[in-house]
Amino acid sequence: xxxxxxxxxxxxxxxxxxxxxxxxxxxxxxxxxxxxxxxxxxxxxxxxxxxxxxxxxxxxxxxxxxxxxxxxxxxxxxxxxxxxxxxxxxxxxxxxxxxxxxxxxxxxxxxxxxxxxxxxxxxxxxxxxxxxxxxxxxxxxxxxxxxxxxxxxxxxxxxxxxxxxxxxxxxxxxxxxxxxxxxxxxxxxxxxxxxxxxxxxxxxxxxxxxxxxxxxxxxxxxxxxxxxxxxxxxxxxxxxxxxxxxxxxxxxxxxxxxxxxxxxxxxxxxxxxxxxxxxxxxxxxxxxxxxxxxxxxxxxxxxxxxxxxxxxxxxxxxxxxxxxxxxxxxxxxxxxxxxxxxxxxxxxxxxxxxxxxxxxxxxxxxxxxxxxxx
Numbered sequence: 001x002x003x004x005x006x007x008x009x010x011x012x013x014x015x016x017x018x019x020x021x022x023x024x025x026x027x028x029x030x031x032x033x034x035x036x037x038x039x040x041x042x043x044x045x046x047x048x049x050x051x052x053x054x055x056x057x058x059x060x061x062x063x064x065x066x067x068x069x070x071x072x073x074x075x076x077x078x079x080x081x082x083x084x085x086x087x088x089x090x091x092x093x094x095x096x097x098x099x100x101x102x103x104x105x106x107x108x109x110x111x112x113x114x115x116x117x118x119x120x121x122x123x124x125x126x127x128x129x130x131x132x133x134x135x136x137x138x139x140x141x142x143x144x145x146x147x148x149x150x151x152x153x154x155x156x157x158x159x160x161x162x163x164x165x166x167x168x169x170x171x172x173x174x175x176x177x178x179x180x181x182x183x184x185x186x187x188x189x190x191x192x193x194x195x196x197x198x199x200x201x202x203x204x205x206x207x208x209x210x211x212x213x214x215x216x217x218x219x220x221x222x223x224x225x226x227x228x229x230x231x232x233x234x235x236x237x238x239x240x241x242x243x244x245x246x247x248x249x250x251x252x253x254x255x256x257x258x259x260x261x262x263x264x265x266x267x268x269x270x271x272x273x274x275x276x277x278x279x280x281x282x283x284x285x286x287x288x289x290x291x292x293x294x295x296x297x298x299x300x301x302x303x304x305x306x307x308x309x310x311x312x313x314x315x316x317x318x319x320x321x322x323x324x325x326x327x328x329x330x331x332x333x334x335x336x337x338x339x340x341x342x343x344x345x346x347x348x349x350x351x352x353x354x355x356x357x358x359x360x361x362x363x364x365x366x367x368x369x370x371x372x373x374x
Contacts, residue, residue: 059181209348239277
């Protein structure tokens with residue numbers, strides 16, 4: 001008798017727990033009108049963080065909300081502005097401490113495809129992991145995660161949004177929501193994309209720049225090239241996504257001045273001075289350039305590869321080997337491009353600007369829309 005009662009009670013507890021679990025797993029909506037260009041290749045979305053309408057809308061609001069910072073004045077969008085392809089136009093960003101940060105703000109574009117290691121120095125293995133680091137960094141947003149959760153719990157709008165997307169408000173669900181919004185930041189409607197789809201033609205100069213961009217120079221067969229494709233892989237124009245293949249030492253500094261770069265993450269001396277190869281999508285609006293923002297213009301960037309390369313022990317062999325004329329490598333590393341070839345490459349780089357991406361309301365602040373609706 002007693003055993004039967006115990007079994008019934010245990011069964012009821014299991015059923016109650018099951019309903020409680022299902023209650024937290026709110027019904028979600030597949031992301032509407034979401035498309036990913038097949039030409040970019042395969043991508044992976046974490047099994048425990050499906051791309052849903054609810055999670056993306058929550059992440060979008062969090063991205064633009066200064067509540068994520070200790071002084072409630074800095075949001076993710078402060079350093080990642082849509083009109084600048086989610087960069088900020090500064091040499092290095094400035095957070096709550098008002099001190100220049102260590103790195104230039106990277107563009108948040110086409111993150112769905114990788115590389116997997118994020119930040120200039122590769123210190124983060126996923127978008128979910130990456131999302132919480134700036135929030136907690138004392139110089140960036142300096143927000144205690146427990147305090148952030150308290151702020152969100154006391155906001156009725158966030159309570160509703162989290163309830164629909166993840167059930168609970170916690171650090172993990174905050175990270176997941178931010179990651180999913182960033183996964184939707186897809187740029188695929190530039191002039192170059194339209195060219196790839198057969199919708200437009202490139203000008204003669206843009207086409208010349210495209211061919212130079214795609215070619216590794218080979219003097220043996222008189223093939224001239226800009227060597228860009230060796231690090232900025234077609235068609236995403238970002239670093240390769242396998243392990244640390246997307247990182248390179250591109251000759252910015254000699255051994256005496258070589259910064260840690262990827263070495264700070266891996267503790268592998270062969271990685272000293274290696275930094276993540278950024279996407280070149282929308283590159284014309286993301287100045288200044290390089291991990292430390294040292295170059296103000298694309299002309300300066302091309303000038304670096306055409307005569308400013310500094311030797312170091314970890315300098316990429318792809319850069320050492322790239323030259324458009326023979327017999328110069330022993331004393332001076334240079335692509336030896338002509339001024340006209342530099343201008344052609346820059347003309348091609350301008351075809352990577354996606355004006356729709358820079359203005360799409362899906363990626364803009366939801367707070368602006370709320371103000372218009374009031």
